[in-house]
Amino acid sequence: xxxxxxxxxxxxxxxxxxxxxxxxxxxxxxxxxxxxxxxxxxxxxxxxxxxxxxxxxxxxxxxxxxxxxxxxxxxxxxxxxxxxxxxxxxxxxxxx
Amino acid sequence: xxxxxxxxxxxxxxxxxxxxxxxxxxxxxxxxxxxxxxxxxxxxxxxxxxxxxxxxxxxxxxxxxxxxxxxxxxxxxxxxxxxxxxxxxxxxxxxxxxxxxxxxxxxxxxxxxxxxxxxxxxxxxxxxxxxxxxxxxxxxxxxxxxxxxxxxxxxxxxxxxxxxxxxxxxxxxxxxxxxxxxxxxxxxxxxxxxxxxxxxxxxxxxxxxxxxxxxxxxxxxxxxxxxxxxxxxxxxxxxxxxxxxxxxxxxxxxxxxxxxxxxxxxxxxxxxxxxxxxxxxxxxxxxxxxxxxxxxxxxxxxxxxxxxxxxxxxxxxxxxxxxxxxxxxxxxxxx
Numbered sequence: 001x002x003x004x005x006x007x008x009x010x011x012x013x014x015x016x017x018x019x020x021x022x023x024x025x026x027x028x029x030x031x032x033x034x035x036x037x038x039x040x041x042x043x044x045x046x047x048x049x050x051x052x053x054x055x056x057x058x059x060x061x062x063x064x065x066x067x068x069x070x071x072x073x074x075x076x077x078x079x080x081x082x083x084x085x086x087x088x089x090x091x092x093x094x095x096x
Numbered sequence: 097x098x099x100x101x102x103x104x105x106x107x108x109x110x111x112x113x114x115x116x117x118x119x120x121x122x123x124x125x126x127x128x129x130x131x132x133x134x135x136x137x138x139x140x141x142x143x144x145x146x147x148x149x150x151x152x153x154x155x156x157x158x159x160x161x162x163x164x165x166x167x168x169x170x171x172x173x174x175x176x177x178x179x180x181x182x183x184x185x186x187x188x189x190x191x192x193x194x195x196x197x198x199x200x201x202x203x204x205x206x207x208x209x210x211x212x213x214x215x216x217x218x219x220x221x222x223x224x225x226x227x228x229x230x231x232x233x234x235x236x237x238x239x240x241x242x243x244x245x246x247x248x249x250x251x252x253x254x255x256x257x258x259x260x261x262x263x264x265x266x267x268x269x270x271x272x273x274x275x276x277x278x279x280x281x282x283x284x285x286x287x288x289x290x291x292x293x294x295x296x297x298x299x300x301x302x303x304x305x306x307x308x309x310x311x312x313x314x315x316x317x318x319x320x321x322x323x324x325x326x327x328x329x330x331x332x333x334x335x336x337x338x339x340x341x342x343x344x345x346x347x348x349x350x351x352x353x354x355x356x357x358x359x360x361x362x363x364x365x366x367x368x369x370x371x372x373x374x375x376x377x378x379x380x381x382x383x384x385x386x387x388x389x390x391x392x393x394x395x396x397x398x399x400x401x402x403x404x405x406x407x408x409x410x411x412x413x414x415x416x417x418x419x420x421x422x423x424x425x426x427x428x429x430x431x
Binding site (some may be wrong): 031035037060075078085089091095 | 142143146149150153154164166179180183184186187188190192194195196197309344412413414415417
């Protein structure tokens with residue numbers, strides 16, 4: 001995984017970017033579809049967007065406070081880990 | 097033939113069940129148990145569920161003797177419940193639905209209880225009392241909705257019981273409600289408590305505050321025992337539940353009562369409800385702890401009914417919701 005942090009980006013927000021490579025494009029899309037439906041539990045102060053390009057899942061965050069950002073990134077990593085474990089245990093995906 | 101796998105983890109129990117045409121093929125479950133005096137918090141509960149969910153999933157498939165290809169639909173709890181645990185379970189359900197190429201179905205937790213209760217007991221058109229740590233509702237089916245005739249206006253009855261268990265430091269294993277029930281059997285003295293029925297609705301927060309105060313005062317001066325308080329709390333809150341259920345039965349002309357949800361395990365509640373039903377010439381239905389308590393099979397069963405009548409949840413719409421009213425669901429599988 002590759003990640004970078006930028007302070008006081010556009011709009012004066014804290015930003016965080018994460019890129020997660022998957023073995024196949026299909027698996028990257030499965031992860032995207034599993035992780036994107038739920039909005040952030042917290043109203044305001046944090047936003048997150050996910051997209052897939054090829055075999056890479058990209059996630060970007062923008063937050064008002066470092067604490068909020070840390071909680072959201074940490075939670076996302078837990079969920080990402082669970083998706084990966086699920087794919088390991090019950091994959092590979094059936095052919096479409 | 098339709099086989100549905102159901103994922104449930106809206107509170108401190110994580111379960112996965114498999115249903116095939118009205119038959120429960122498997123239903124493994126784990127409970128997150130906290131030390132006496134403590135309730136379970138969303139973050140810790142989600143962590144517990146994450147640590148065991150794939151093991152439970154494998155158990156469910158193994159016990160059912162099925163492979164992923166045999167499953168027709170993946171059902172999960174869309175809500176209501178605790179946010180973090182709901183998300184954890186939904187993520188696994190979404191992932192396996194995609195891995196296996198199966199449709200996904202978001203189920204309302206309350207309707208899961210009702211449909212499992214109907215399946216197991218064969219109740220036809222009962223007035224439903226749904227009582228648990230998170231919900232207290234009196235429900236009757238009418239014109240494609242499970243309609244809420246009465247409910248708690250603050251905390252669920254199970255929440256009241258669980259919090260009282262914390263006050264007197266009762267063990268949470270196997271559940272605080274069960275331990276209150278066992279202690280109540282040894283209670284002798286009835287302590288008068290507020291009786292707060294409000295028409296078809298009920299309120300439990302005042303009773304909880306009152307008995308918390310009573311516990312501190314009366315136990316420190318040996319005016320009564322913890323068993324007496326457990327006995328008194330049960331007699332009061334269960335009588336309230338019986339009253340609102342009877343009122344709903346009278347309004348609807350119902351001849352059946354079905355008790356679902358974790359508190360529905362309580363034999364004293366079943367007994368009190370049974371007495372009321374007998375006096376009315378009605379029938380009472382209840383399930384045992386396999387199905388009263390949150391489980392995956394109940395989600396699979398509601399999912400089975402929904403899937404066969406045309407419900408499917410698209411992935412972008414598969415978000416969980418902490419609040420999901422019972423009457424929001426269109427019941428297309430009943431007349």
